[in-house]
Every structure is written in C-alpha cells, then in structure tokens.
Amino acid sequence: MKLVVVESPAKAKTIEKYLGGDYRVLASYGHVRDLPPKDGSVDPEDGFAMKWQNYGDKTKQLKAITDAAKEADELILATDPDREGEAISWHVQEVLQKRKALPARVERVAFNAITKAAVLDAIAHPRDLDHDLVDAYRARRALDYLVGFTLSPVLWRKLPGAKSAGRVQSVALKLVVEREREIEAFKPQEYWSIAAQMEQDGTEFTARLVRWRGDKIERLTIGSEGDAMSAKTEVETGLFKIVSVETKPLTRNPPPPFTTSTMQQEAARKLGFAASHTMRIAQQLYEDGAITYMRTDGVQMDGSAISAARGAIANRYDASYVPDQPRMYKTKAKNAQEAHEAIRPTDFSRDKVGGGDHARLYELVFKRALASQMASARLERTTVEMEEGTGQTALRATGQVVKFPGFMALYTEGRDDDGDDESKLLPMMSQGDAPAKKSVDAEQHFTQPPPRYSEASLVKKMEELGIGRPSTYASILQTLKTREYVRVDKNRFFPEESGRLVTSFLERFFERYVSYDFTAGLEEELDDISGGRAQWQEILKAFWQDFKPKTDEVMEQKPSDITAELDKFLEPLLFPEKEDGTDPRLCPRCEEGQLALRGGRFGAFIACANYPECKYTRQFGQRGGDQPDQGEDEVLGKYPETDQDIEFKTGRFGPYVEMGQGEGEKPKRASIPKDVARADVDLEMAIKLLSLPRIVGEHPETGKEIEAAIGRYGPYLRHDGKYAKLDTTEEVFEIGMNAAVVKIAEAKTKGGRGRGAREPLKILGKHPRTEEEIKLMDGRYGPYVTDGTTNATIPKTVDKDDLTLEEAAQLIDERAAKGPAKKKRKAPAKKKKAPAKKKPAAKKRPAANEES
Structure with a gap:
C-alpha cells in the first residue's frame, strides 16, 4: 500500500478517486506542528535550534497517518507546491521519523492543478523534498517568532494598550498610518475649470478651456472665482472655429492571467471581497479541481492551457479574436521553483462553476485567463482644437471610439480610482467648422488628498515595495483588523489610535526594522535561501546580532522616558502650529499648564501638566484645534435636589457630564450619546442622562x-x-x-438578548461537509453562527449581512477544532460539621473512570 498525505480532506477525496485501490490518501488538515508560543522555542545560542510542538487538535489526524504509515510500503508527500506545502511535508516526515513509522521509501510530488492528468503526471515524476524551500520556511518562521516574542513584550511594558508587533504586519500598518498623516497634512487648493457645451450636426459634445490670454491652462492656473468668471465671459463672447482635427490609432493589450496579488486586487475592486475571503474561496475552487494553485507570483500558462484557451476563444468569438501567435508573459519572480503557473481554470470549456461567491470568483479567473490570450483592442482617439479669432483663447474636445474590441469584449481591468477616460464619441468635424455654442460653465474644484488604502491598493503597494509574499498578504491584513490597529469603513483602511501609537513607537525606537527597504531586503534574503543562494542560519545571525541589543536598550528605559520621547516625536501631529501664532500646547481650560502626551492603563492620551489642579484631557488621536470641537468644559447648572454642580467635560473617551466632586465622594458621570449634539447638552439633558436608568x-x-x-x-x-x-x-x-x-x-x-429560545436572523443553508443546517443568530454579545452543536462568533471585521454559507461553515469548523470552551470550576461548598454522635457514612467505591 502507498500512503499519500495532502493538506485537506476535500483534496484527499478528489485525489483518491484518481489513484485507485493501491493508494490510501489521508489529510493532515494543514500544518501539524508549530513553534509553541512561549520563550525558548528558538534558541539563537544553539544555531537557532527550534523546538516544535504538535498541535493538540491534530492528535487524531497524526495517529491516523502514523498507523497508516506503519503498514505502507511507500510515503508520498503531495502537499501544495509552495514553501508552506514543502514545510508541511517536512513536518509530517519528521513526526513519522520520530515515531519510527517512516516507510523505507519517501517521495515528494507536486501538482499545480487537482485534475486526473496533473495528479497522475506528478505521481509518475516524483522528487525529493526541496530542503532549500524548507530552510526558507524555517528562517521565516524563526524571524517572525524572534520579532514577535522579543518586540511584543517591549510594547506591553513600555506602551500601555499595545497588543503586538510583527515583522511584516508593523510595516503594513505603517503604510496605513503614513497615508493618514498625508491626508491630515494636506492643504486643499482651490481651482476652476471652464467647459463649453457645443453642438455639431445635432450631436452635443464638451470642449474644455486649454489656453486663456495666451497662456496654457494647467490644473491650478485659474485659482479664484474672479478669474474664472472672466474666463467664462471671454469663452461666452468668443467665436470659436476648428483649427485642427487629429485622429490617432491606439492599441490596448490584455493584462496577464492572475497572480495571487492581482486576483486579490480585482476581487476587492469588482466583487468587494476581502483578501482573506478571496483566498478561502480560491482554496476551495482549487481543491475542487476548478482552478490551478492560487498562491503564485507567476503569470505564464502551461502550453496545453494556452492551446485550450485559444480554442475556447475561437469557439466563443471568431478567428479575428485569436492572435496570430500565442501570448507569452514573463514572470518577475526571483526563484523559478516558486514562480508557479498563473491562476487559471483547469478546463476552458467550463465558463461556470458552483454558485454564490465561488461562481463569481471563478468567473473572474476564467475571464481574465481567457482574455490574456485574446487579440488586442483597437481604438481611435480624436482631438479637436478650437480657437477664437485672436488665437489667445483655445478649447479642446477629446473623444475615443473602439474600432475592434478584442479582449475588451470579455474583460476590462478594474481601477482603484475612477478618472475621466474621455471615451465619449465626437461628431464628424473638419478644419474651419464653427460648432454652435450652447452654454459655458465655470466649475469650482478643490485638490483632493491621496485616498486611503483599500484592500486592493494596499496589497498592490505592498507588492510594489516587496513587502510580504503571495501566501502572506491576506493574513497580514487580517492581523491588522484582528488586533484592532485599523478599522475598515466603506472598504477603506483607517488607522485606530492604538495603531498610530504603535507605529510612532516603532518609528522612534526601531526605525530600521519598520523601514520599507529593510523589510523588502529581508524578503529578498529569504528568497535567496529558497533559491539555494544563502544559508538560513547566517541570515538569522546577521539579523539577531543587531536586533537583540536594540530591544535590550529600549527595555532598560523607563516608561515615562519613552512617553516623553514620543511626545517630542509626535509634536507635529498632536500639537500643530496655530494660525494665530499662540502656543499649541497651552491648556485650553486653565490657560496656564502645558499639554503633553501621557500613558495610562488603557493607552495614551493628552493631559495638562497642572494635574490634579487642572484635569483637562483629550483623546490621543485628536489634533489640537484640528478636530471637531466638542466645546469647552463648563458648568451647566446645579442639580435641584442636592445643589451640586453639573459639568460638561471632554475626556479621553469623548464628551460626558459629571455631577459631584466632594471629598471622598465619587462623581456620577454619563457619556454623551453619539446622536446627541453638543448644542443640545443643556442642564435638562444632563439631568436626564445622569438619572438613568x-x-x-x-x-x-x-x-x-x-x-x-x-x-x-x-x-x-x-x-x-x-x-x-x-x-x-x-x-x-x-x-x-x-x-x-x-x-x-x-x-x-x-430572539433578543434573553435566555429564551431565539429565532434565527437568517438560515444560511446546509453545512457543505456535515449537512447540518447553519443559522445566523443574534446573541447577547453580538451575532454568531451555529449548526446546532457548535456556536461560532462572527468577527467584528465581518459584516453579518455579507456572511456566506462557506464562511459560516469555516467559522464553525475552526471553532469546533479548538474544542469546548473551558468552564471555570466553582469553589467547593464548605462542608458542614456532622452531628457529634452520628456514625460516618460508609465509603463509596470509586467509579471505574475516577482516579483513586
């Protein structure tokens, strides 16, 4: 018997059908062991030796694999064809070797698609484990462990409220924070555009002012309403004739098939998918044999796939849509063994697979791959120039027409920010014509700050900078959300206060390690390891001998010194210069004390140096005088029954009202709800809020x-x-x-928040593996999904209304794998003393399953 080990049960089931009775296929359910999350798992003093620990929830799978391996003649490791897949195979082999269950013959096979032909071809051409890839995995895992377990404790002790830092996640967070700083520092500029609505032979078109008073019009040339009105008048009174009509042919080539990052970007733009959701759906499509492997830097397709795509194009369209020669795309990946084939359908005759999100993502992959082999689109762009008699003022109209759609008949690439593509069709015009002028408009504009990152644009930026790799993009973004360092609103990343503070801390004390060049350079060194060009322990040694002393140095500093340094570092953000030239640090309440950054139990905030005489505070992320003003602290009046002052105040967590501050008396407070405006917070409203419930x-x-x-x-x-x-x-x-x-x-x-039976908010359908009905419920602590046996909380980053059946099933499976929640044992009740003359009861014999 030959034992084949893969990652997932779905993959195992499919492959077993292809291989027949001589093979037994078992799933490892992903990684089987990892570095335990405690000190000492990586020992830099012993050549970076690693202590691995089997996952507790993989005991059953490992036992099944071990038992089968003892009976097998041969072990075939058939995990995914990338660094992580190679690592899983290595871990399985190591565990079996320790258990003395490793068959005499061990082979490694890899296939890019789970089709019968691909699997059988891989089985016929086995190889050894790629130890360079395994070493690259070990180096990456050790680096991530050493950074996390060395830097995170520094954060916990020196920066209240911080949760963790990571080698790549911190750099990705820096991108989000830096973009927010750019937006905050941005000063909008006013400018105006002048456009005339013209008509020729019954067809209307728009012409824009491009020259005025002899000067070329740039974007910001007309910067005031006065100039705009003057320009508008001159266009209205001028008689414009066409001085030139220029037509240029354009050719647009199709984009290459998807890599991991371009698939994530397009799925975010066109389908609104988070990167993690895209990868979950793609994984399932791969395991179902519908698409090729989904973690890849490669843009090339297999020769037989190219032939199949060209045949599908000819069947769908006509011969003019098939280029004379197949299109060949070059991969930029440094390591050939990691540059797998692009993501494509395994069968170009199937234009639809599955339903719901699976069908939507498959259609995107199908169209992109097919379009990559289609003919170029041919367009024609026409530019018409018009001048008035003196030649001092000129208008321009631009139009575009598609002469042959080519690949655009099937697919056009999405864009993060829509622009004016000037694709409107112009009427036929000739030199000397004088189109009729219908109206002239002057429109005011303001320059816009750079947009916040979407999932698509953040992945694209990380790829451009060389930060992370295809297998890590989704998990990096998910970690930022889970740690609550960012929030996502309307598909845009906003840094939270904790994220901004962590980034500032790392920039001030660990600048090198959050620099883009250093992080990208380290990724290249890991690529060198996987390509056999570098030794993994040497890379780790070079990193550690600089990083460890730096963390020790920071750990020795007092938290108050750290806060003082951050106060200076963040001064431009927290205390920007005021237009009137007054001191931006002057306390607005006592008008004497200086404002400074302070560290508290729940994070950083701004406070007056005259504490406790002055108790003014504001939130960390609130720039002095730049944020919406909640109003000065003030006494609203006296409480009728006690004659105590009721004050309106603004604290670290927002505005509130407070009553009572006598000696030894705890003041009563009530937060101002978000739907109550500051102007409405008078004495009457304050008394109402303080009297609740x-x-x-x-x-x-x-x-x-x-x-x-x-x-x-x-x-x-x-x-x-x-x-x-x-x-x-x-x-x-x-x-x-x-x-x-x-x-x-x-x-x-x-189904409210009580303990009674609840009605589901939605029935999502049957679990794809267990057939149990999955329901979406509203619980006391938020929405959750259940299959009747296991309840799984929906993460804050996931909108319950957008939750799919597959996502719900994944949440339930992950929760079930963790086992039941541990309940706190109640302290045993104190035994009452028995009456003095009562005989002791006879001892019971211990039950069979009790320890004696």
Whole structure:
C-alpha cells in the first residue's frame, strides 16, 4: 500500500478517486506542528535550534497517518507546491521519523492543478523534498517568532494598550498610518475649470478651456472665482472655429492571467471581497479541481492551457479574436521553483462553476485567463482644437471610439480610482467648422488628498515595495483588523489610535526594522535561501546580532522616558502650529499648564501638566484645534435636589457630564450619546442622562419593572433579564408603557438578548461537509453562527449581512477544532460539621473512570 498525505480532506477525496485501490490518501488538515508560543522555542545560542510542538487538535489526524504509515510500503508527500506545502511535508516526515513509522521509501510530488492528468503526471515524476524551500520556511518562521516574542513584550511594558508587533504586519500598518498623516497634512487648493457645451450636426459634445490670454491652462492656473468668471465671459463672447482635427490609432493589450496579488486586487475592486475571503474561496475552487494553485507570483500558462484557451476563444468569438501567435508573459519572480503557473481554470470549456461567491470568483479567473490570450483592442482617439479669432483663447474636445474590441469584449481591468477616460464619441468635424455654442460653465474644484488604502491598493503597494509574499498578504491584513490597529469603513483602511501609537513607537525606537527597504531586503534574503543562494542560519545571525541589543536598550528605559520621547516625536501631529501664532500646547481650560502626551492603563492620551489642579484631557488621536470641537468644559447648572454642580467635560473617551466632586465622594458621570449634539447638552439633558436608568413602569403581565437605559451598544429596554433595542436616545426618555411592551414582545419573537429560545436572523443553508443546517443568530454579545452543536462568533471585521454559507461553515469548523470552551470550576461548598454522635457514612467505591 502507498500512503499519500495532502493538506485537506476535500483534496484527499478528489485525489483518491484518481489513484485507485493501491493508494490510501489521508489529510493532515494543514500544518501539524508549530513553534509553541512561549520563550525558548528558538534558541539563537544553539544555531537557532527550534523546538516544535504538535498541535493538540491534530492528535487524531497524526495517529491516523502514523498507523497508516506503519503498514505502507511507500510515503508520498503531495502537499501544495509552495514553501508552506514543502514545510508541511517536512513536518509530517519528521513526526513519522520520530515515531519510527517512516516507510523505507519517501517521495515528494507536486501538482499545480487537482485534475486526473496533473495528479497522475506528478505521481509518475516524483522528487525529493526541496530542503532549500524548507530552510526558507524555517528562517521565516524563526524571524517572525524572534520579532514577535522579543518586540511584543517591549510594547506591553513600555506602551500601555499595545497588543503586538510583527515583522511584516508593523510595516503594513505603517503604510496605513503614513497615508493618514498625508491626508491630515494636506492643504486643499482651490481651482476652476471652464467647459463649453457645443453642438455639431445635432450631436452635443464638451470642449474644455486649454489656453486663456495666451497662456496654457494647467490644473491650478485659474485659482479664484474672479478669474474664472472672466474666463467664462471671454469663452461666452468668443467665436470659436476648428483649427485642427487629429485622429490617432491606439492599441490596448490584455493584462496577464492572475497572480495571487492581482486576483486579490480585482476581487476587492469588482466583487468587494476581502483578501482573506478571496483566498478561502480560491482554496476551495482549487481543491475542487476548478482552478490551478492560487498562491503564485507567476503569470505564464502551461502550453496545453494556452492551446485550450485559444480554442475556447475561437469557439466563443471568431478567428479575428485569436492572435496570430500565442501570448507569452514573463514572470518577475526571483526563484523559478516558486514562480508557479498563473491562476487559471483547469478546463476552458467550463465558463461556470458552483454558485454564490465561488461562481463569481471563478468567473473572474476564467475571464481574465481567457482574455490574456485574446487579440488586442483597437481604438481611435480624436482631438479637436478650437480657437477664437485672436488665437489667445483655445478649447479642446477629446473623444475615443473602439474600432475592434478584442479582449475588451470579455474583460476590462478594474481601477482603484475612477478618472475621466474621455471615451465619449465626437461628431464628424473638419478644419474651419464653427460648432454652435450652447452654454459655458465655470466649475469650482478643490485638490483632493491621496485616498486611503483599500484592500486592493494596499496589497498592490505592498507588492510594489516587496513587502510580504503571495501566501502572506491576506493574513497580514487580517492581523491588522484582528488586533484592532485599523478599522475598515466603506472598504477603506483607517488607522485606530492604538495603531498610530504603535507605529510612532516603532518609528522612534526601531526605525530600521519598520523601514520599507529593510523589510523588502529581508524578503529578498529569504528568497535567496529558497533559491539555494544563502544559508538560513547566517541570515538569522546577521539579523539577531543587531536586533537583540536594540530591544535590550529600549527595555532598560523607563516608561515615562519613552512617553516623553514620543511626545517630542509626535509634536507635529498632536500639537500643530496655530494660525494665530499662540502656543499649541497651552491648556485650553486653565490657560496656564502645558499639554503633553501621557500613558495610562488603557493607552495614551493628552493631559495638562497642572494635574490634579487642572484635569483637562483629550483623546490621543485628536489634533489640537484640528478636530471637531466638542466645546469647552463648563458648568451647566446645579442639580435641584442636592445643589451640586453639573459639568460638561471632554475626556479621553469623548464628551460626558459629571455631577459631584466632594471629598471622598465619587462623581456620577454619563457619556454623551453619539446622536446627541453638543448644542443640545443643556442642564435638562444632563439631568436626564445622569438619572438613568429610567423606570418606564411595571409590565402588565409579569408585574416586573421595565427599565430604559443607554449601554455600550446604544439605547435599550430591559425586562426580566431580557433586552430590546431602542433606535434613538430620545426614545429612552419618551417611550411609554404600551410601546415598551410591544418592543419587548417583538424582541422576544425575534430572539433578543434573553435566555429564551431565539429565532434565527437568517438560515444560511446546509453545512457543505456535515449537512447540518447553519443559522445566523443574534446573541447577547453580538451575532454568531451555529449548526446546532457548535456556536461560532462572527468577527467584528465581518459584516453579518455579507456572511456566506462557506464562511459560516469555516467559522464553525475552526471553532469546533479548538474544542469546548473551558468552564471555570466553582469553589467547593464548605462542608458542614456532622452531628457529634452520628456514625460516618460508609465509603463509596470509586467509579471505574475516577482516579483513586
């Protein structure tokens, strides 16, 4: 018997069908072991020796593989054809060797597509493990461990609120933070454009002012309304004749088939997919045999695939859409063994596969790959110049027409930021014509800051800088979201305060290690290892002998010294110069103390140096005088019953009202809800907020009180341990008994926050592997999915309304693999003393499964 080991059960099932009865195919379910997350897993003093630990949830799989290996004549390692796949094969071989279960014959096979032909061809051409790739994996894993386990403790101790730092994640975060700084520093400039609506032979077109008073018009030439109105008048009064008509042919070539990064970018642009979601769907399409391997830098296609694509084009269109010669694309990847074939369909006769997101991504891959072998598009661009009599003022109209669509009939590449492609068709015009002028418009514009990164543009930027590799892009972005260093709003990355602070800390104290050139250089050195051009321990040694002393140096500094250094480093951001020339650090409350960065239990904030006499604070990310003003701290009035002052204040977590500050007395506070404007926070509103929760009354059926209040997730009703959501703050103070009873009844029907049976928000369908029905539920701590046995929380970064069946199944599988949550044991109840004269009870014999 020959034992074949692959990563996933889906892949195992498919391959076993192709190989027949002499083979047994088992899945490892991904990596089987890793460096344990504790000190000492990598020992730099012992040649960077690594202590590996088997995953606890892989015990069952490893036992099955071990038992089968003991009976097998041959072991065939058939994991994915990249660095990670090579590593999994190496780990499996090492585990079997330690267990003395390794067959005498061990071979490594790799295939780029899970088709019968590809699998059988790979089995017929085995090779040895690629130890250069394994060494590159070990170097990468050791680097990530050493950075994480050396730098993260520095962050925890010196920077309150920080969670972790990573070799590549920190550099990706720096990109997001730097873009935000550019946006904040950006000063918009006013400019105007002048456009005339013209008509020729009944067809309207637009002509733009390109010369005025003899000067060429650049983007910012007309910078005021006065100049714009003057230019508009001169265009309105001028008689314009055509002085030239220029027509130029254009050729547009198709883009190459997808690499990992271009697939992630296009899926983000066209389908709205997160990089991690794209990779999950692509993995499943690969395992189903629909597409080739999805982690690749390569843009070339196999010769037989090119022939199949050309045949499919001829069948779909006509011979003019098939170029005379096949298109050949060159891969930029440094290492040939890592430059796999581009991502393409395994069968060009299948233009549709599956349903839902699987079908959408497959269609994108199919069209891109097919278009890459199609004829070029032929276009014609026409430029018409018009001048008035003196030649001092000129207008220009530009149009474009597609003469032959070529590949554009099937596919056009997406763009991150739409621009004016001037693709409108112009009427026939000749020199000397005087098109009729219908109207003239002067439009005001302002220059725009660079856009925040989307998933597509961030992956593209990382690729351009050489940061990360195809297999790591998705996980890097996901880590930034999971650590809550960034948030994603309308598919754009915004840095959170914690992310900005961590980046500033690393730039100030570890500048070299978050530089783009250093990170890209390290990636190249890892590529050199996998190409056999460098020795992995030497690369690690060179890194460690500089990095370790630097971390030791920073660790020796006091947290207060670190904060003082960051205060200086961040001065342009936190305390920008004011237009009136006043001191940007002057406290706005006491007007005496100086503002400075402070570190607290929950992170950094800005505070007055005159504390405790002055208790002014503001949030870390709030620039002095640049953010929306919440208003000065002020006394709103006195509480009628106690005659205590009620004050409006702004703190680290936003605006709030406060009452009572006597000696030994804890002040009562209430946050200002987001839907309440500062202007509406008067004494009456403050008293209302401070008096919460409000008793609406007793429920007519239970006799128990109904409360209205405002919590962490907004306004709500509470009755008998169950909750109902309210829509606005106003409802908290105005809702009556009848409406409250209805809200609670509706929440109970929908499945509110109580412990009773809940109705699902949505039934997503049957689990693709277990056939159990998966439901989307609303829980007390947020939405979750369940198959009736396992509950899995939906991550904050995932919109519950966009959750697919496959994603839900993945969440449930991951949660199930972790095992049941550990419950805290209750302390045993204290035994009561037995009555003095009572005989002791006879001892019970221990049960068979109890330890004696």
